[in-house]
Amino acid sequence: MQWLTNIPSAADIETAHEAIGPHIHRTPVLTCRAIDALSGAALYFKCENFQKIGAFKMRGASSAALRLSKEQLKRGLATHSSGNHAQAVALSAKQLGVPAHIVMPEGAPVIKRAATAGYGANIYTCANTLEARESTLEEVVEKTGAAFIHPYNDYNVIAGQATCAKELLEDVEGLSALIAPVGGGGLISGTALSAKYFAPGIPVYGAEPERVNDAFRSLQAGSIQANSRIDTIADGLRTNLGDKTFGIMQAELKQILTVSEEEIVSAMRLIWERMKIIIEPSCAVPLAALLRYPEPFQGKRVGIILTGGNVDVEQLPF
Amino acid sequence: MQWLTNIPSAADIETAHEAIGPHIHRTPVLTCRAIDALSGAALYFKCENFQKIGAFKMRGASSAALRLSKEQLKRGLATHSSGNHAQAVALSAKQLGVPAHIVMPEGAPVIKRAATAGYGANIYTCANTLEARESTLEEVVEKTGAAFIHPYNDYNVIAGQATCAKELLEDVEGLSALIAPVGGGGLISGTALSAKYFAPGIPVYGAEPERVNDAFRSLQAGSIQANSRIDTIADGLRTNLGDKTFGIMQAELKQILTVSEEEIVSAMRLIWERMKIIIEPSCAVPLAALLRYPEPFQGKRVGIILTGGNVDVEQLPF
Numbered sequence: 001m002q003w004l005t006n007i008p009s010a011a012d013i014e015t016a017h018e019a020i021g022p023h024i025h026r027t028p029v030l031t032c033r034a035i036d037a038l039s040g041a042a043l044y045f046k047c048e049n050f051q052k053i054g055a056f057k058m059r060g061a062s063s064a065a066l067r068l069s070k071e072q073l074k075r076g077l078a079t080h081s082s083g084n085h086a087q088a089v090a091l092s093a094k095q096l097g098v099p100a101h102i103v104m105p106e107g108a109p110v111i112k113r114a115a116t117a118g119y120g121a122n123i124y125t126c127a128n129t130l131e132a133r134e135s136t137l138e139e140v141v142e143k144t145g146a147a148f149i150h151p152y153n154d155y156n157v158i159a160g161q162a163t164c165a166k167e168l169l170e171d172v173e174g175l176s177a178l179i180a181p182v183g184g185g186g187l188i189s190g191t192a193l194s195a196k197y198f199a200p201g202i203p204v205y206g207a208e209p210e211r212v213n214d215a216f217r218s219l220q221a222g223s224i225q226a227n228s229r230i231d232t233i234a235d236g237l238r239t240n241l242g243d244k245t246f247g248i249m250q251a252e253l254k255q256i257l258t259v260s261e262e263e264i265v266s267a268m269r270l271i272w273e274r275m276k277i278i279i280e281p282s283c284a285v286p287l288a289a290l291l292r293y294p295e296p297f298q299g300k301r302v303g304i305i306l307t308g309g310n311v312d313v314e315q316l317p318f
Numbered sequence: 319m320q321w322l323t324n325i326p327s328a329a330d331i332e333t334a335h336e337a338i339g340p341h342i343h344r345t346p347v348l349t350c351r352a353i354d355a356l357s358g359a360a361l362y363f364k365c366e367n368f369q370k371i372g373a374f375k376m377r378g379a380s381s382a383a384l385r386l387s388k389e390q391l392k393r394g395l396a397t398h399s400s401g402n403h404a405q406a407v408a409l410s411a412k413q414l415g416v417p418a419h420i421v422m423p424e425g426a427p428v429i430k431r432a433a434t435a436g437y438g439a440n441i442y443t444c445a446n447t448l449e450a451r452e453s454t455l456e457e458v459v460e461k462t463g464a465a466f467i468h469p470y471n472d473y474n475v476i477a478g479q480a481t482c483a484k485e486l487l488e489d490v491e492g493l494s495a496l497i498a499p500v501g502g503g504g505l506i507s508g509t510a511l512s513a514k515y516f517a518p519g520i521p522v523y524g525a526e527p528e529r530v531n532d533a534f535r536s537l538q539a540g541s542i543q544a545n546s547r548i549d550t551i552a553d554g555l556r557t558n559l560g561d562k563t564f565g566i567m568q569a570e571l572k573q574i575l576t577v578s579e580e581e582i583v584s585a586m587r588l589i590w591e592r593m594k595i596i597i598e599p600s601c602a603v604p605l606a607a608l609l610r611y612p613e614p615f616q617g618k619r620v621g622i623i624l625t626g627g628n629v630d631v632e633q634l635p636f
Contacts, residue, residue, distance in 0.1 A: 028346075049594045269631060276367045276627035278594040309594035313587060313636045 001067045007248060008159040010197035013190075016159040017166060020062040023095050024163075027051050029171050034274045039290055041297040044175065045271075046168040049279050049309025053087040053115075056164050056307050057151070060186055061088035063160025064149045065096060073098055075145035080126075080133040082108035083236065084308055085151040090121035092149075101146050103136045105129075111312060152186030153242025162190030168303045169199045176300035179286035181307055182206040182215040182256065183237040185245025191305065192252035203254035203296075207289035209234045209264060215241055216256040219249065233317055234264055236282035236307065257289035264288050265317045271306070278309045281317065319385045322473040325566060326480060328515035331508075334477040335484055338380040341413050345369050345482075347489050352592045357608055359615040362493065363589075364486040367597050367627025371405040371433075374482050374625050375469070378504055379406035381478025382467045383414060391416055393463035398444075398451040400426035401554065402626055403469040408439035410467075419464050421454045423447075429630060470504030471560025480508030486621045487517045494618035497604040499625055500524040500533040500574065501555040503563025509623065510570035521572035521614075525607035527552045527582060533559055534574040537567065551579055551635055554600035554625065575607035582606050583635045589624070596627045599635065 001015055008016070027047045036042055048056040065077055076099035079089045086102045093100035100121035104113060105128035117123055126136035141148055150157060164187070165178055180191045192204045208215050209232040217225040224246050230238040241249070259267075268284035271277065283306045290297055290304070319333055326334070348363045366374040383395055394417035397407045404420045411418035418439035422431060423446035435441055444454040459466055468475060482505070483496055498509045510522045526533050527550040535543040542564050548556040559567070577585075586602035589595065601624045608615055608622070 054594060272596055272631055276372060276596040278590055278596060313590055313634065316631065316634065318631045 003067050004155040004159060006155065008155055008162060008193060012159050013162045013166060013194060013197065016063045017163040019066045020059060020160060020163065023062045023092065024058050025051055026167060029168060030275060030277070032275045035270060035287070038270070039297070040294055040299065041290065042301045043290070044168065044172045044301065044303045045275070046164060046303060046305045047277065048164060048305060048307050049277060049283065051308070053084060053091050054308055054310040055084035055088070056161060056187060056305070057084040057088035058091065059163050060152070060157035060160035061085065061092045061149055062095075063163070064154060064156035065092040067156050068147050072147050075147065076101060077149055078137060078141050078144065078146035079103070079149045079151065080137045081151055083112060084310055086112065086116045086121070087119065089149050090116045090119035093121065094119045099144070099146065101140045101144055103133055103140060105133060109312060112310070150242070152184030152239070153244045155244060157186050158190045158193070158245065158248070160190070161187045162194045164305055165191040165194035165303070166198055168305070169194065172301065172303060174301050175199065175202060175303045177203050177205060177297060178303045178305070179205045179207055179290060180305040181234070181237055181282050181285045182208045183282070184239040185215065185241045185249055187305065187307060188253065189245045189248035192248060196252055204252065205254050205289070206249070206256040207286040208256055208258050209237055209285060210258045210260055212238050213258045215249065216258050218246060219253070219256060233261055234282040234285055236280060237285065257293050259285060259288040259292055263292055267291060269318060278311060279306050280308045280311050283307045321385050322477060324473065326473055326477040326511060330477050331480045331484060331512060331515065334381045335481040337384045338377060338478060338481065341380045341410065342376050343369055344485060347486060348593060348595070350593045353588060353605070356588070357615070358612055358617065359608065360619045361608070362486065362490045362619065362621045363593070364482060364621060364623045365595065366482060366623060366625050367595060367601065369626070371402060371409050372626055372628040373402035373406070374479060374505060374623070375402040375406035376409065377481050378470070378475035378478035379403065379410045379467055380413070381481070382472060382474035383410040385474045386465050390465050393465065394419060395467055396455060396459050396462065396464035397421070397467045397469065398455045399469055401430060402628055404430065404434045404439075405437065407467050408434045408437035411439065412437045417462070417464065419458045419462055421451055421458060423451060427630060430628070468560070470502030470557070471562045473562060475504050476508045476511070476563065476566070478508070479505045480512045482623060483509040483512035483621070484516055486623070487512065490619065490621060492619050493517065493520060493621045495521050495523060495615060496621045496623070497523045497525055497608060498623040499552070499555055499600050499603045500526045501600070502557040503533065503559045503567055505623065505625060506571065507563045507566035510566060514570055522570065523572050523607065524567070524574040525604040526574055526576050527555055527603060528576045528578055530556050531576045533567065534576050536564060537571065537574060552582055552600040552603055554598060555603065575611050577603060577606040577610055581610055585609060587636060596629060597624050598626045598629050601625045
């Protein structure tokens with residue numbers, strides 16, 4: 001596979017899917033009659049909480065790593081992340097037998113540090129600012145020659161994230177819409193591309209907390225906007241967009257739906273109690289959006305991506 | 319189907335399975351590499367937390383209801399229960415279009431009352447003693463003519479619970495042992511019968527909290543023993559055995575393994591965090607037992623029944 005420097009084509013996504021197949025789980029699609037009854041729609045939940053490392057991030061990290069040349073790969077993989085992407089890069093490196101170099105900010109959850117270290121990654125601690133993360137990463141990359149895998153603003157990562165909606169569209173016939181959460185935009189832009197290529201005409205909705213509605217405002221303004229606050233329980237969605245994800249979103253997305261913190265917690269609880277599965281708060285945002293704005297989805301089959309299940313059971317919002 | 323007055327035969331269990339098929343889910347079997355690595359065994363988890371009403375109890379209630387004559391059935395179903403069995407009887411009655419009469423003690427969790435009422439059952443509140451439950455039930459049965467469905471000490475119920483292990487044995491080849499929790503003994507005796515008929519020679523282990531080790535002591539003593547304390551987090555396992563379940567257990571069970579409260583919470587957390595599924599504390603007892611007594615299971619394929627997922631997320635032990 002070649003390293004992608006343009007928006008992934010249908011063939012690029014198909015190639016990525018084939019390549020990462022042995023490195024990921026094909027996750028199940030679950031349904032729940034009780035939530036269908038509440039929503040007035042037939043919902044198909046793509047369960048990336050059952051993915052390796054507990055989140056869809058494994059797809060993008062694996063997809064990017066497998067596009068590196070053998071020479072590049074030998075020198076290892078690097079990234080900065082306090083969350084699921086760190087574990088995804090660490091496990092991808094382990095699967096490929098190369099070193100992983102992960103920059104994590106001070107104060108990152110102990111459980112996530114431990115999980116990343118558990119995959120054999122070298123961990124570099126830095127101050128908890130974007131500047132410190134980027135400068136520390138730069139030093140690490142310079143020293144080791146490792147390839148930086150961006151958490152979202154990279155066409156190789158986006159091609160990997162796109163495989164999630166591709167599987168959902170393959171496994172469920174007749175879907176009328178897809179909804180996924182929006183953080184940095186890697187998943188939503190991959191989802192939009194897969195819908196465009198593999199189920200043309202299906203609208204793709206992004207779902208975002210009101211408190212970090214940077215994507216909503218960015219699409220309205222026509223340029224990438226930042227968040228002035230990040231105090232949302234949906235900790236995976238605090239990130240701003242990148243130019244690559246924003247470009248795809250501008251071209252392909254139907255709409256961004258925003259929801260309150262209360263709506264997120266309530267949707268999360270609904271999934272825990274009715275579906276008996278563990279999802280992160282960020283995952284609950286699409287269902288919260290559908291319950292708040294039910295009109296376009298009434299009587300339709302709707303695909304929802306449940307992005308991950310890595311939650312600290314000692315810090316629950318209930 | 320005839321009402322069973324003897325220990326269910328293989329044919330009885332097969333008939334029950336066919337009859338309840340449209341009324342239950344065939345639940346999935348999940349695996350988890352991380353827990354396999356910890357345990358030294360290959361574990362196959364039968365996920366009854368995904369069963370209708372969130373627990374295996376649906377099998378037994380449905381099995382018993384479907385063996386009633388049309389005349390009996392018309393007068394409805396009755397039981398006393400504060401938990402999953404109440405919901406199972408209520409939903410079975412709803413599925414069959416007949417009334418349900420459920421006696422629930424004062425102080426039963428609001429969420430369980432609401433769920434039972436949500437299936438359209440008539441709820442009768444009584445004092446929180448076994449005597450009050452039994453006398454109230456007797457009045458209700460006398461007044462309504464409804465058929466009493468015992469939560470466990472009934473061959474018709476046991477035949478239904480046996481279908482869970484039957485499915486597990488059908489879906490996973492080469493299992494070397496089965497482990498299920500022990501409360502009143504309905505599930506474990508059904509499991510033991512299915513192992514005997516459908517995979518002869520496979521040992522079946524019961525798992526029980528040390529604090530309510532009545533089954534362990536009953537098998538040692540050769541007679542049904544009571545619990546002197548019921549302060550276990552595994553709230554589904556506080557019940558004493560009945561003569562019918564005890565008889566089958568005496569004949570068919572390999573051994574009862576007991577575990578501490580800390581071991582139960584730790585195994586529950588392991589399943590939540592690693593498998594991303596929600597299980598009740600009672601469900602975690604078999605895994606806790608396997609981790610405490612690993613020797614007989616090393617390198618083997620072991621089936622574990624995860625009995626239910628109805629847990630109050632505001633009252634977690636973490």
